Every structure is written in structure tokens, then in C-alpha cells.
Amino acid sequence: MFAYVVRRALQGVLVLFVVAFIAFTMFRFVGDPLDGLLGQEATQLDRVELRERLGLNDAVPVQFARFVGNALQGEFGNSYRNGVPVAGMIAERLPATLELALVSALFATLLGIALGVYTAINRDGWLANTIMSASLIGVSLPTFLIGVLLIWVFAVELGWLPSFGRGETGNLFGWDSSLVTVSGLKSLVLPAITLGLYQMTLVMRLVRAEMLEVLRTDYIRFARARGLSERAVNFGHALKNTLVPVITIIGLQVGQITAFAIVTETVFQWPGVGLLFINAIQFVDIPVMATYLLLVGTLFVTINLIVDVLYAVIDPRLRAERPAGGAST
Amino acid sequence: MNATIGNEATGNTDDDVLLQVQDLVVEIPTRHGTLRPVDGVGFTIRRGEILGVVGESGAGKSITGAAIIGLLDRPAHIAGGSVTLAGTRIDGLSERELQRVRGARIGTVFQDPSTSLDPLKSIGDQLAETALAHLPISRGEARERALQALIDVGIPAAAERLDAWPHQFSGGMRQRVVIALALIAEPELVIADEPTTALDVSVQAQVLTLLRRLCTERGVGVMLVTHDMGVIAETTDRVAVLYAGRVAEIGPTRRVLTDAAHPYTRGLMGSTPDTSPARDIGDRLVQIPGAMPGLTAIPVGCAFHPRCPSAMSICAMREPPVTVLGDTAVRCWLHEDL
Amino acid sequence: MPPTRSDDKVGDTTVTVPRPGRLSRAWQSDIAWSFRHSPVAIVAAIVFFTLVFAALAAPLIAPHTPFDPATLNLMDGFTPPMGEGLGSGSLYWLGTDDQGRDVFSTILYGMRLSLMIGLAAVGFAAVLGVSLGLIAGYAGGWVDALIMRIADIQLTFPSILVALLIFGVARGLLPPESREQMAVWVLILSIGLSEWVQFARTVRSSAMVEAKKDYVQAARLVGRRPVAILFRHLLPNVMGPVLVIGTIYLALAIITEATLSFLGVGAPPTSPSLGTLINIGQDYLFSGEWWILLFPSLTLLALALSVNLLGDWLRDVLNPKLR
Numbered sequence: 001m002f003a004y005v006v007r008r009a010l011q012g013v014l015v016l017f018v019v020a021f022i023a024f025t026m027f028r029f030v031g032d033p034l035d036g037l038l039g040q041e042a043t044q045l046d047r048v049e050l051r052e053r054l055g056l057n058d059a060v061p062v063q064f065a066r067f068v069g070n071a072l073q074g075e076f077g078n079s080y081r082n083g084v085p086v087a088g089m090i091a092e093r094l095p096a097t098l099e100l101a102l103v104s105a106l107f108a109t110l111l112g113i114a115l116g117v118y119t120a121i122n123r124d125g126w127l128a129n130t131i132m133s134a135s136l137i138g139v140s141l142p143t144f145l146i147g148v149l150l151i152w153v154f155a156v157e158l159g160w161l162p163s164f165g166r167g168e169t170g171n172l173f174g175w176d177s178s179l180v181t182v183s184g185l186k187s188l189v190l191p192a193i194t195l196g197l198y199q200m201t202l203v204m205r206l207v208r209a210e211m212l213e214v215l216r217t218d219y220i221r222f223a224r225a226r227g228l229s230e231r232a233v234n235f236g237h238a239l240k241n242t243l244v245p246v247i248t249i250i251g252l253q254v255g256q257i258t259a260f261a262i263v264t265e266t267v268f269q270w271p272g273v274g275l276l277f278i279n280a281i282q283f284v285d286i287p288v289m290a291t292y293l294l295l296v297g298t299l300f301v302t303i304n305l306i307v308d309v310l311y312a313v314i315d316p317r318l319r320a321e322r323p324a325g326g327a328s329t
Numbered sequence: 330m331n332a333t334i335g336n337e338a339t340g341n342t343d344d345d346v347l348l349q350v351q352d353l354v355v356e357i358p359t360r361h362g363t364l365r366p367v368d369g370v371g372f373t374i375r376r377g378e379i380l381g382v383v384g385e386s387g388a389g390k391s392i393t394g395a396a397i398i399g400l401l402d403r404p405a406h407i408a409g410g411s412v413t414l415a416g417t418r419i420d421g422l423s424e425r426e427l428q429r430v431r432g433a434r435i436g437t438v439f440q441d442p443s444t445s446l447d448p449l450k451s452i453g454d455q456l457a458e459t460a461l462a463h464l465p466i467s468r469g470e471a472r473e474r475a476l477q478a479l480i481d482v483g484i485p486a487a488a489e490r491l492d493a494w495p496h497q498f499s500g501g502m503r504q505r506v507v508i509a510l511a512l513i514a515e516p517e518l519v520i521a522d523e524p525t526t527a528l529d530v531s532v533q534a535q536v537l538t539l540l541r542r543l544c545t546e547r548g549v550g551v552m553l554v555t556h557d558m559g560v561i562a563e564t565t566d567r568v569a570v571l572y573a574g575r576v577a578e579i580g581p582t583r584r585v586l587t588d589a590a591h592p593y594t595r596g597l598m599g600s601t602p603d604t605s606p607a608r609d610i611g612d613r614l615v616q617i618p619g620a621m622p623g624l625t626a627i628p629v630g631c632a633f634h635p636r637c638p639s640a641m642s643i644c645a646m647r648e649p650p651v652t653v654l655g656d657t658a659v660r661c662w663l664h665e666d667l
Numbered sequence: 668m669p670p671t672r673s674d675d676k677v678g679d680t681t682v683t684v685p686r687p688g689r690l691s692r693a694w695q696s697d698i699a700w701s702f703r704h705s706p707v708a709i710v711a712a713i714v715f716f717t718l719v720f721a722a723l724a725a726p727l728i729a730p731h732t733p734f735d736p737a738t739l740n741l742m743d744g745f746t747p748p749m750g751e752g753l754g755s756g757s758l759y760w761l762g763t764d765d766q767g768r769d770v771f772s773t774i775l776y777g778m779r780l781s782l783m784i785g786l787a788a789v790g791f792a793a794v795l796g797v798s799l800g801l802i803a804g805y806a807g808g809w810v811d812a813l814i815m816r817i818a819d820i821q822l823t824f825p826s827i828l829v830a831l832l833i834f835g836v837a838r839g840l841l842p843p844e845s846r847e848q849m850a851v852w853v854l855i856l857s858i859g860l861s862e863w864v865q866f867a868r869t870v871r872s873s874a875m876v877e878a879k880k881d882y883v884q885a886a887r888l889v890g891r892r893p894v895a896i897l898f899r900h901l902l903p904n905v906m907g908p909v910l911v912i913g914t915i916y917l918a919l920a921i922i923t924e925a926t927l928s929f930l931g932v933g934a935p936p937t938s939p940s941l942g943t944l945i946n947i948g949q950d951y952l953f954s955g956e957w958w959i960l961l962f963p964s965l966t967l968l969a970l971a972l973s974v975n976l977l978g979d980w981l982r983d984v985l986n987p988k989l990r
Contacts, residue, residue, distance in 0.1 A: 227432030
């Protein structure tokens with residue numbers, strides 16, 4: 001198993017390397033890095049000097065190494081748009097995104113598992129079928145549409161919840177959180193649902209499919225044949241076996257949530273890194289784009305690695321072969 | 330199918346009758362029409378008696394067993410006939426009531442021990458929960474019973490293995506655990522569906538002996554489903570031969586094996602390698618030509634007639650009724666006085 | 668269960684049943700049977716093809732041409748559904764937006780654009796994916812490893828992120844003047860590039876199996892190009908899964924395009940797609956012009972839903988495990 005973990009870690013590093021290279025390429029070759037740094041009156045001489053000073057004439061591998069070195073120290077250059085260091089911009093807005101992502105993930109996971117189990121057990125019930133049909137809509141609804149429609153119903157028509165922004169933030173363990181203020185909590189509801197709905201639908205369908213598979217197994221059949229109650233069969237046996245593969249999949253969701261946070265933050269003007277990224281694309285602010293890419297890439301690779309290790313830890317127990325064939329025991 | 334096969338066969342009193350299956354019909358509605366994997370099956374099992382149910386795959390043996398405990402997979406359902414356990418009808422019971430029958434009155438042993446046990450629960454827990462579900466005992470007592478059950482089925486170092494996981498046991502050991510699970514709630518009947526088919530040959534005999542011993546000791550009736558005539562010969566008291574969802578012949582094992590009344594049974598006997606010295610070396614393995622018909626193409630008349638060496642013209646036209654010959658019953662025109 | 672053979676023994680005579688013709692067999696085939704008995708699939712198909720037809724016929728059936736500024740009357744702006752424009756007095760079935768554009772016509776043209784982009788993107792992804800998969804499966808060795816490595820790396824990222832990134836980079840590479848013109852092409856490129864992986868993987872496994880077969884070796888010996896042969900023999904086998912993947916990805920492509928347009932990085936307001944319209948609609952929610960949001964939303968939902976349902980049905984039908 002150790003070899004397996006090492007192999008996966010190396011693959012992760014490889015991916016990061018490629019991602020870093022792409023980010024570097026973007027930084028260096030897409031658009032002109034000098035544009036954001038020079039004023040209007042810069043002369044040709046100024047440009048040449050700056051090029052030299054920034055080391056833009058060095059060999060590419062050297063520049064790349066420097067880039068990686070800087071990155072590891074948290075130095076990502078300045079935004080083309082406003083000249084401020086990118087690292088600072090991201091650090092400022094990261095908590096907002098993290099909080100939103102966490103709340104959404106919790107919502108998606110808990111509700112998804114509950115509904116998945118319910119629709120698997122009550123396979124032919126009308127409520128279960130309604131939920132399944134509704135889930136299909138959930139999968140077909142783009143995230144932004146969910147957000148916009150929710151705003152329409154709850155913010156415009158009913159006026160219960162705010163339609164944009166984060167509300168007031170308070171201090172939670174030393175950082176700005178919307179979980180500690182009422183307006184913050186209210187602002188969190190619609191974005192969290194928007195962001196989490198797609199994931200919830202996926203989790204629900206996955207849990208349902210897994211549970212249906214498990215309910216078809218011989219050991220469930222045997223449990224029934226022993227006269228165990230439906231509750232004992234479903235929750236004492238089926239559920240555990242269902243959740244084991246599902247838990248690892250849930251870990252991979254974090255990647256999806258981060259991506260869709262971009263959309264949700266745009267719809268609700270939520271001041272997180274996703275919104276930052278979209279603005280960067282609109283204004284072709286390469287440093288921000290590239291840094292975001294690096295950040296997200298690192299996040300994904302790390303998550304994937306953790307999930308892989310987790311799976312390896314849980315799996316061998318299930319996959320254990322029969323000891324020494326049919327010995328006369 | 331008016332005559333009931335099995336009840337008259339032994340001519341004994343009804344007091345001992347544990348399980349009585351009469352004219353059981355199981356139907357499966359499909360796109361291609363309604364199939365009948367079990368079409369008028371009947372037999373009885375006495376307390377402490379081991380009845381073998383033998384036939385080729387697809388004959389309806391396993392489905393009969395499943396129907397008895399109400400574990401048919403949808404959309405299969407019982408469409409006719411009755412199942413009576415110690416005088417009470419159990420077909421048509423609600424799921425709740427069936428849960429009280431399963432395990433507590435009828436135990437089950439399935440074919441593949443490697444998939445019969447929940448991989449995420451210790452065998453001690455699985456035993457205890459079964460006992461707790463049916464017996465008015467405490468958790469502590471249930472655990473003691475679990476331990477005792479393991480000892481009874483011959484698991485060495487039972488006390489240490491009580492909290493072990495299923496995958497830590499070999500195939501034969503696992504099947505012993507399954508037998509322990511089948512018996513722990515003290516049922517009156519055990520349905521064993523191909524209990525040794527998935528095991529190594531060397532282990533098969535041990536498991537069968539164990540099963541036989543335990544059931545005889547406790548007066549538990551056994552319905553032993555198998556396709557292996559060797560198992561029938563070794564373990565059963567009486568045997569029912571199934572073909573295409575119907576009982577072709579039923580009677581005491583010794584009699585059926587040595588002097589079968591139905592041509593199909595004769596065919597099966599001929600196709601089993603006989604290692605007893607009485608047979609001449611040089612008897613070739615007799616194979617029955619053809620194959621058992623699929624459920625969508627069951628022949629008119631006697632289901633066996635296309636493959637039967639003794640088929641007559643009436644066999645292709647009408648299904649033979651049940652004929653009782655002493656302690657055996659057979660469904661064949663050859664034995665019916667025309 | 669397979670249908671009974673055409674030779675049946677009834678008693679002593681053999682009856683031969685003649686085989687029905689091709690069309691009639693297709694109608695009775697498993698797929699057609701499943702379709703006829705699945706109300707969901709039928710409804711989804713009807714909705715989908717109606718929308719497609721409407722979109723294709725937009726130039727013919729749209730009552731107005733919303734992109735010709737000459738035909739727009741600003742005074743007609745904000746007309747509610749089934750209302751008459753204050754400026755021109757024309758009847759607008761679904762109302763108008765802030766510029767006086769007819770919502771109904773804009774939806775038709777927008778849907779047309781969305782479908783075009785979606786289909787082109789999936790087509791591009793399919794061609795790219797199938798080709799790469801074929802090459803990877805046939806060539807093996809480092810070519811295979813390289814392609815699969817790239818595929819794996821790309822798969823760690825959600826497709827929308829990939830699409831956004833490619834879009835951003837492509838935009839950065841283009842001079843500012845042509846950015847708007849090229850928007851559609853960049854969209855197709857970025858969405859297509861984000862979706863090729865599944866096609867490649869599926870085709871690759873089939874290709875690996877087929878590449879070992881005799882007829883490929885034989886073709887090589889004779890001097891014919893084995894890749895072409897492989898392609899011809901592989902295609903029928905791989906059609907099923909490719910089709911299923913295609914429908915799933917078509918829905919995804921439509922949604923991705925809508926999302927990108929909504930975010931302002933897709934189809935521009937001068938030739939809006941459904942996503943752009945929804946973006947505009949959101950701005951007017953609070954002032955009460957709900958129709959600008961609702962109708963494009965419903966259309967997008969109907970489109971994505973019908974494609975998804977068809978894909979679901981197709982997947983169930985072609986799934987060997989469920990037979």
C-alpha cells in the first residue's frame with residue numbers, strides 16, 4: 001500500500017508541475033507582462049530596462065524555476081488591472097469562498113445521503129418517484145439558473161432573503177465569518193442552496209444507486225432470510241456498505257464545488273475568489289487567472305491524493321482474499 | 330394438477346408433518362408472456378427428515394425454496410397452491426408475519442458462503458442479532474448463544490473468533506458460520522439451497538455431515554436443494570426430483586436411486602459416476618440427450634417427452650397425473666393404467 | 668430473453684417461420700420497444716425535436732428580427748407579454764426587453780445559437796476524442812501513455828473550469844478588436860476541448876482490443892493503412908457508447924455555453940444566446956419585468972431537460988447489465 005500512495009503522490013506532483021507550467025506560460029506569453037507595470041509615458045528604453053530587470057530575457061527553464069520559487073514563497077506578481085499583489089487579493093477573499101463551499105458541501109452531503117437512502121428503500125413509492133424526477137431537473141438546471149430563480153422567488157417576490165452580498169460579518173476564530181451574524185446567515189442561505197443543489201442531486205443519485213446494488217446482494221438476502229426487521233436490514237447492514245464507496249466520492253466533490261462557486265459568486269455578487277476569477281477573465285488580468293489556476297490545481301491534487309489514500313485504507317479489508325483455499329477446517 | 334404428490338407417499342400419520350407444499354405455482358410476468366418456473370410442485374417434510382430436492386439448473390428448485398419463505402424477487406409471485414408449516418398456512422402472510430417465520434421457524438442456508446455474510450459486521454454480531462430478533466433474551470445471553478453456536482458447528486478457538494470478520498474465515502468455515510446462523514434462532518425447518526456447491530470437494534462432505542447431524546439431533550426438518558446426485562445419496566432420507574417446474578418423482582432416497590420409476594430419474598442415475606464396486610467397470614456414462622427446456626418453450630404434454638427414451642404418443646398430448654406406487658409417487662404415463 | 672427461434676418443433680412436424688423484413692425488425696427491436704413503452708422518452712423526444720425545429724426555422728418563423736437595429740423601436744421597450752408596443756403598436760407575444768427586442772424572436776435566435784454552439788462543440792469533442800482514442804489504443808506505448816496522461820490531468824478539473832480557462836487564454840491571445848467577433852468560435856473551441864476525454868477513453872479500450880485482431884495485421888502486411896481499416900471496423904462497435912456520451916455531453920455543452928454566456932464571457936449581447944438573455948433578465952427582476960427572465964429560463968430548462976432525459980433513456984437501453 002505504501003508503494004501505491006507514493007505512486008499517487010508522484011502523479012499528483014506531475015499534475016501540479018504541468019499546471020504550474022501552464023500558469024507560467026500564461027503569465028509569460030499571453031499578453032504582455034510589461035503592460036500592467038509601465039505607465040503611459042514609458043519609453044522604449046524603459047521597456048528594455050524593465051525587461052532586463054525582470055529577467056524576461058533569461059532562458060525559459062530559468063524563468064520557470066524562478067516562477068516556481070516565487071510561487072512557493074507566495075509571490076505571484078501583481079494584478080494587471082489594479083497593480084496590487086495577487087497574493088493579497090486572493091488571501092482577502094478566500095475565507096468567503098471557503099465558508100460558502102463548506103456550508104454547501106455539508107448541505108449537499110447530508111441531504112443527499114438522506115434522500116438517497118429514502119428513495120432506495122421506498123423504491124416504488126410516489127414520493128420517491130417524485131423526488132427522482134425532481135432530481136433530474138436538478139441535474140439539468142444550470143447553477144446560475146437555480147440561483148437566479150431562487151433570487152426571484154425568495155428575494156424579489158417574497159422578500160425574505162437578500163439577493164446579493166454577504167451581509168455583515170463577525171469574528172469567528174479570528175476570521176470574518178457570516179455564520180455569526182443574522183444578516184450573514186440569511187445571506188448564506190440562497191447561495192449555499194444554489195451551490196449545493198447540483199452536488200446534492202449527484203450524491204442522492206449515487207447513494208441511491210449504491211444502495212440499490214447493496215440491497216440486491218446475497219448478504220442482504222440472507223439477512224432477510226434470517227427474519228431481521230426491515231430497519232435492521234436497511235440501517236444495520238445496507239447503509240454501512242453503501243456509504244463506504246460513497247464517502248470517497250464525496251471527497252472529490254470539493255473540486256466541483258470550487259468550480260461552480262465561480263458561477264454562484266457571480267450570481268449573488270459574493271465577494272470570494274470565484275468572482276475575482278471571473279472579473280479577471282473579463283479584463284484579461286492574466287496574473288490573477290494564472291494564480292487562481294495554481295491555487296485550484298493544488299487544491300484538487302491534494303484532495304485527490306487524500307481520497308486515494310482513504311480508499312486504499314478502507315479497501316483492503318473488503319477485498320481481503322480467502323485465506324488458504326479449502327483447507328480442512 | 331389435482332393429485333397432491335408427496336402426502337400419500339409415506340402413508341404415515343399427519344402428526345409428524347412439518348412442511349406441506351401443495352400444488353405450488355410461481356409466476357413471473359415478463360415482456361414475452363407469463364412464465365411459470367414452478368408449476369404444481371408438492372411435497373411434505375416430516376420433523377427430523379431430510380428431503381432432497383434435485384434437478385438440473387432451471388428446474389425450479391431454488392425458486393421453490395424462495396417461495397416458501399416469501400423471498401421471491403419481484404415480479405415473481407406465488408400464483409397458486411399452498412405452503413403449510415406445522416398446520417399453519419404461511420404463503421400469503423404479510424411481510425411482518427413472514428419476518429417472524431423466517432429465522433425463527435425456518436432457517437436458510439444459501440449457496441455461496443463468500444457472499445452470504447455482511448463484510449462489515451463481525452460474525453459474533455451477525456449471530457447475536459439473529460438470536461435477539463427472535464428470542465426473548467438479553468444482549469449478553471445473545472452473545473453467549475452466539476459463542477455456543479460457533480462451538481456447535483465446530484469452529485476451533487470459537488471464543489477468539491467471535492469478533493472476527495467474515496473475510497478472515499475460509500470457505501468451509503464460513504459455511505459453518507452460515508449454518509450456525511440458520512440454526513441459532515431454533516427453527517423447526519431448514520432450507521439449504523446448494524449448501525456445498527461452492528465449496529471444495531474435500532470440505533463438502535464435512536459440511537454435509539455437520540448439517541445432517543445437527544438437524545437430526547434437534548429434530549429439525551431439512552429441505553436440501555441440490556443438482557448433485559452424490560449429495561442426495563449421502564445425505565437425504567427422501568428425494569423429490571424436479572423437472573421443468575414439476576415434481577417428476579418423489580420417494581425414499583434408497584428406492585429412487587436404485588429403482589427409479591421415472592425415465593428422467595433413471596437418466597440422472599445413469600449420468601452420475603458410480604464409484605460403488607457393485608457396478609461393472611465399463612458402464613458408460615449415460616447422458617440424457619438434449620437439454621431441459623427454457624421457460625418460454627415448455628413442451629405440451631409431459632415436459633420431458635422430447636428427451637424421453639420411452640415416450641409414447643400420449644406423452645406429447647397430455648400431462649401425466651400423479652401415480653402412487655407404495656411409498657413413491659411418480660408423474661409418468663408409463664405407470665398409469667390407461 | 669431472446670425471441671424464439673424461427674424453427675419450432677410442434678409434435679413431429681417442423682414449422683418454419685419466415686424472418687420479417689428489416690424495417691419491421693427494427694420496429695420490433697429491443698430499442699424501439701423500449702422507446703414505445705417509455706412515455707418519458709417519447710415526451711422528451713417530442714420536446715427536443717420541437718425546440719430544434721423551432722430553432723432551425725427561426726429566420727422563417729420569428730415575427731421580428733431582433734438583431735437588426737433598424738427594426739427596433741426603443742419606445743417598444745418593456746412591453747409585457749401579449750402587449751402592444753407603445754412605439755410601433757406591434758403585438759409582442761412574450762413581451763420585449765429594455766431595447767425593444769421581441770423576447771419570443773430573441774429566444775428563437777438565441778436557442779439557435781445555443782444549439783449550434785452546443786452541437787459544434789460536442790461534434791468537435793467527439794471527433795477529437797475518437798481520433799485520439801483510436802490513436803492511443805492502436806499505437807500503444809508512449810503515445811498512448813502521453814495521451815492518457817493528458818486526459819487524466821484534464822479530468823481532475825471540472826469541465827467548466829477548463830472551458831473558462833481556455834476561453835480566457837484564447838481571448839488573451841486575440842487582439843481586443845476581434846474578441847467579440849471570434850467569441851462564438853472561441854466558445855466552441857473551449858467547450859469542445861473540455862469534453863473530449865470521455866470519448867477518447869471509451870474508444871481507446873475498444874481500439875486496444877481490435878488492434879490485436881488478425882485483420883489489422885493482415886491489412887498491415889498488404890500495405891493498406893491499418894488505421895483506416897480499424898476505424899471502419901471499430902465505428903459500429905463503438906457507436907452505442909459514443910452516442911450515449913454524446914447526448915450527455917450535448918446537455919453539458921448547452922449548459923456550459925449558457926453559463927459562460929450568463930457570466931458575460933460567452934455570447935455577446937449583440938448576438939445573445941439563452942444564457943445572455945437570462946443575464947439581462949436578472950437585472951430587471953427587481954423592477955418587475957419578469958418576462959425577460961422567465962421565458963428564456965423555461966426554454967433553457969426544457970432544452971437541457973429533454974436532452975438529459977433522452978440520454979438517460981438511451982443509457983438504460985444500451986446498458987447490458989440491465990437486460
